[in-house]
Amino acid sequence: MGIPKFYRWLSERYPLLNMSVAATEAPPEIDNLYLDMNGIIHNCTHANDPNLKLTETEMVVRIFTYLDKLIQIIKPQKLVFMAIDGVAPRAKMNQQRARRFKSAKEREAREAEIKARGEEIDPATAFDSNCITPGTPFMDRLGRHLRFFVRRKMAEDPVWQKPNVIFSGHEVPGEGEHKIMEYIRWQKLQPGYPPNQRHCMYGLDADLIMLSLVTHEPHFCLLREVVAFSGRSRGQPTRETLDNPCAENFILFQIGLLREYFEVEFGLVGQLPWAPGGLVDVERVVDDFVLFCMLVGNDFLPALPTMDIAEGGLNKLITMYKDALPQLGGYLTDAGDLHHGRLEVLLRQLAELEMATLQERAEDTEWFENKKQKRGGGRGGGGGGGSGTGASLGGFGKLRDPGLAALEGGLLDPLAGAALEDEEDEEEAKAQ
Structure with missing residues (x-):
């Protein structure tokens, strides 16, 4: 999932990094294509549309269709590496458990609310995204379906017959992107490795940019769907949202060009x-x-x-x-x-710089509270808005005691911060 807003920040700071690739256009020749399959699975099973109702068979067909579309667009010449997330490293396991526990509890609450209204739960909406976890029956069935699909395409489709195809299922430990990186490192150790190979990786996670950079490969790009950015006030970057999980248009995020940007900027x-x-x-x-x-x-x-x-x-x-x-x-x-x-x-x-940053946040919070009070009709007298805000923030606006302000100020409340991070995690998880 990586760094919130990082992709947008890079796209705005270095505007030539994204190259549009329509499904009808021929992209640059690619030798090796690496697919972080969990992004495809999430998009094709539930994506961002709450009204999307699919049976398991329809989900699997959507995954097949989407996978074939990516291969037909890129047309890799030497290798297709497909990696599904296996058991995560211990460092991330607690985070995953917390997020999935929260998701399950929210799902139970929604179902209880539906039953309390006397309504029946639609079986078509009963798919739980927590099924996309290593070791579940759903992932076991999906792994078998994907192996069958790959064998059939390699037997029938000339585009699939040219490259070698490697499938790493959920049984293999490690996250998909890290299994891909491990394979690239192994490749580079082999005698006769061609240094000018062209690599392309599919995935929406921001940490793929980091992983691609540390390969130090001169020709590397990331394949992503077209994303739409929603505007926010005061020109601040916002979280990215997937415009269409089955979009016809894609972009190539050029890691090699980013390295050239660094060479110019830091030079x-x-x-x-x-x-x-x-x-x-x-x-x-x-x-x-x-x-x-x-x-x-x-x-x-x-x-x-x-x-x-x-x-x-x-x-x-x-x-x-x-x-x-x-x-x-x-x-x-x-x-x-x-x-x-x-x-x-x-x-x-x-x-x-920390105190200056905290002061800016305090001023932003005070400005927002004042604006909210004015919209509420100026209850209690128009002139008392500022002092009322200061009282509600516990002196946070003046930041006399940084430790006290950090505890009392809602914006710096650790629980509030965690809630904001959870919201962004949920958005990125939907976009995977």
């Missing part, structure tokens, strides 16, 4: 006194970029509370990194090893 930092030739190594910068993106959002670690992409958190991190890089004495990471002293320099600078 403007100037001479690095500690670097060979004084030049920035874009490969090392890519690794550092992935590291501090983990501070903004991660499936395995809690994000920093004041680092929100919508509030310009990632922009601040990049600016601080570029300013500090000449004095750091080296990069933040080295072949996967973290240099704690250099990261500490960056985090200390980040800590100095």
Whole structure:
């Protein structure tokens, strides 16, 4: 699921990354296509349409149709790697359990409400998305159907006959995208590996961008459906929504071009006194970029509370990194090893901005509360709105005691923050 709003942030900051690919157009030649199958399964079983009522047979047929459409669009020349999520790593297992427990409880509450009204539950709406979990009977049946479908297409369809097809089912441990990355790393270790292979991965998760970057492959792109962004006030980025889970139009998100953007942007930092030739190594910068993106959002670690992409958190991190890089004495990471002293320099600078970020949030909250009171008809006197807001925020507007404000201010309430994260998780889970 990855980083909320990250894809939109990248698309706005580097506007040429997305290349439109209609189903009727020929995309660039691709050697290897990797499919994160859980995104396809979610879209074809329930997607974002609450009124969609499908039987299991119809769901399986939709998955077959969608899968074949992706192959026909890309026409991979050497490899198709299909990966379904297996058992997740322990670091993510607790998060998955909590999310699925909440989903099941909400489903039970909805069904109880329907029964209380004396209505019958439509069997067509009885599909539970929690079935899309390793080890369930639904996933076992789906795995058998997919194996049959792949064998038949390889026997009958010339487009499927050209590449090798590898299917990694839910029985194989690990998330789909990590199984794909493990295979790519294994490929690169083989003798005679061609360095200029063209890779394409399908999936909507923002963390696929991170995983694609750390492969350091020069020719890599992500295949995604066309997404629509809903506007919000004050020009802030909003969560992405899937426009149509069975869309005819797709986009290729060009990871190779993103690396070139980095080369241009970070090349403007100037001479690095500690670097060979004084030049920035874009490969090392890519690794550092992935590291501090983990501070903004991660499936395995809690994000920093004041680092929100919508509030310009990632922009601040990049600016601080570029300013500090000449004095750091080296990069933040080295072949996967973290240099704690250099990261500490960056985090200390980040800590100095926390109070300003909290103050901005306090002012936004106070402005919103004032506006809400005015809309309510100015009860209790028009002039008392500001003071009433201050009282309701427990002094949060002036932020006299940061610790107290953090506890009393609704915007910084940990439970409120968790609720907001849950909403975004649900949106991204629907888009998978």
